[in-house]
Amino acid sequence: MKKYFYLLVCLGISFFSQAEVQLPAIIGDHMVLQQKAKVTLWGWTTNPTETVKIKVDWDTTRYQTKAVLGKWSIQISTPAAGESHQIEFQGNKNTLVVKDVVMGEVWLFSGQSNMEWSGDQNLQETLDEMPNATNKQIRFFYIPKATSSFPQEDVRAKWVVCNPEAMKSFSAIGYFFGKELNQKLGVPMGLINSNWGGTPAEVWTPEDVLNKKPHLWEAAKKLRPNSFWSVYPGLNYNAMIAPISSYTIAGALWYQGESNVGQYATYAELMESMITSWRTAFKNNFPFYFAQIAPYSKYGDNNFGAKLREAQTKNLAIEKTAMVVLTDLVPDVTNIHPTKKVEVAHRFANLALVRHYGQDAGPIFYPKYDRHRVEKGKIRIYFKELNGKLMAKDGDPSHLTIAGEDQKFYPAQGKIDGNTLVVSSPDVPNPVAVRYAFSNDAIPNLFSREGLPVNLFRTDNWDN
Numbered sequence: 076m077k078k079y080f081y082l083l084v085c086l087g088i089s090f091f092s093q094a095e096v097q098l099p100a101i102i103g104d105h106m107v108l109q110q111k112a113k114v115t116l117w118g119w120t121t122n123p124t125e126t127v128k129i130k131v132d133w134d135t136t137r138y139q140t141k142a143v144l145g146k147w148s149i150q151i152s153t154p155a156a157g158e159s160h161q162i163e164f165q166g167n168k169n170t171l172v173v174k175d176v177v178m179g180e181v182w183l184f185s186g187q188s189n190m191e192w193s194g195d196q197n198l199q200e201t202l203d204e205m206p207n208a209t210n211k212q213i214r215f216f217y218i219p220k221a222t223s224s225f226p227q228e229d230v231r232a233k234w235v236v237c238n239p240e241a242m243k244s245f246s247a248i249g250y251f252f253g254k255e256l257n258q259k260l261g262v263p264m265g266l267i268n269s270n271w272g273g274t275p276a277e278v279w280t281p282e283d284v285l286n287k288k289p290h291l292w293e294a295a296k297k298l299r300p301n302s303f304w305s306v307y308p309g310l311n312y313n314a315m316i317a318p319i320s321s322y323t324i325a326g327a328l329w330y331q332g333e334s335n336v337g338q339y340a341t342y343a344e345l346m347e348s349m350i351t352s353w354r355t356a357f358k359n360n361f362p363f364y365f366a367q368i369a370p371y372s373k374y375g376d377n378n379f380g381a382k383l384r385e386a387q388t389k390n391l392a393i394e395k396t397a398m399v400v401l402t403d404l405v406p407d408v409t410n411i412h413p414t415k416k417v418e419v420a421h422r423f424a425n426l427a428l429v430r431h432y433g434q435d436a437g438p439i440f441y442p443k444y445d446r447h448r449v450e451k452g453k454i455r456i457y458f459k460e461l462n463g464k465l466m467a468k469d470g471d472p473s474h475l476t477i478a479g480e481d482q483k484f485y486p487a488q489g490k491i492d493g494n495t496l497v498v499s500s501p502d503v504p505n506p507v508a509v510r511y512a513f514s515n516d517a518i519p520n521l522f523s524r525e526g527l528p529v530n531l532f533r534t535d536n537w538d539n
């Protein structure tokens with residue numbers, strides 16, 4: 076109980092009313108509960124063994140649960156999306172009523188600055204949308220930046236019904252994703268924003284998870300300290316993810332990796348550890364969709380950006396994950412923040428609509444390297460998830476290199492042959508390896524016939 080009282084004081088919760096039942100910020104007016112699901116409602120009591128009675132207006136069941144050491148929780152079934160509801164929480168000395176509760180689809184958005192980017196950073200797409208951003212079916216829960224050395228119980232946030240000013244500050248990808256799903260599914264959207272520009276993935280992963288994996292821990296120790304964000308494992312997770320981990324969500328979107336290019340060798344395992352830890356905490360094997368980092372010219376030597384994108388591709392082996400490729404959405408490779416967020420959100424929305432909701436939406440397949448065959452003076456590349464033929468925009472396939480046994484890569488020519496790519500160079504008469512778009516800032520021109528870019532690849536495993 077001592078820790079519990081300390082926590083409440085830290086959160087600025089007043090005790091002058093001597094109220095016995097307390098709720099976390101995420102259970103409040105205007106919230107969106109996941110529809111047609113068993114959701115958890117929880118909170119605290121100042122009486123360690125208080126019995127809390129819960130009344131919902133969508134059924135006649137009288138729920139109650141007993142606090143254990145001052146904390147209580149209960150699971151309640153929710154109906155399909157429809158009208159607005161209210162929930163009543165009653166203790167011995169007080170009653171709390173949460174109003175304007177709607178059922179819908181709840182999604183979490185996290186990562187670093189490209190997920191955080193909004194009208195507050197003068198993103199023109201957001202500013203242009205502001206006059207249209209009044210929508211009672213979209214609700215925001217914006218978790219402020221915070222860190223903690225141990226998992227927290229609550230956050231300083233509240234649900235806000237979508238309006239132009241709230242939308243301006245919210246993740247552009249999150250808002251446009253939610254808007255499209257609201258239009259396509261016809262149900263309310265609960266959008267949870269939990270991100271911090273510049274942060275490496277280690278800070279979003281529980282410390283004890285990384286501590287059990289020495290090579291991940293050693294990689295984390297090499298992160299350079301920064302005065303604007305933490306780099307110590309778990310600090311953002313503790314303050315910005317753990318407090319909402321009892322809340323039922325439909326899925327999560329992730330856009331991060333720019334701050335981990337130096338840790339490309341361990342990034343795939345790091346992300347697998349993070350995703351697994353989140354799903355464990357939420358007790359929910361939710362879909363996890365992520366954006367591959369975009370081309371950027373200032374990552375330095377050794378193609379660290381390409382190697383990080385390659386590591387992200389490996390994470391597609393994790394169950395219920397998917398990745399959007401963004402190489403064609405970068406107006407300026409000297410800007411680490413590409414400005415085309417509406418299309419990123421649209422590609423995420425297509426993934427959710429097709430893979431999670433089973434709807435017929437736009438294309439979701441980004442062709443990926445499958446295998447290759449060495450022919451006389453050439454290498455033929457085969458693809459998976461092509462869903463048709465290859466096409467090159469504005470000329471022949473670009474950003475191809477080829478090498479022989481000496482491991483020296485030369486610019487190469489590519490020829491589309493049906494659903495394969497034939498690569499060659501007069502400088503390499505006996506080729507053994509091909510790379511495509513394998514550089515920090517490559518904006519290649521190879522696409523599926525559906526218009527989605529081919530993912531970068533290399534057929535070799537030479538680390539240079």
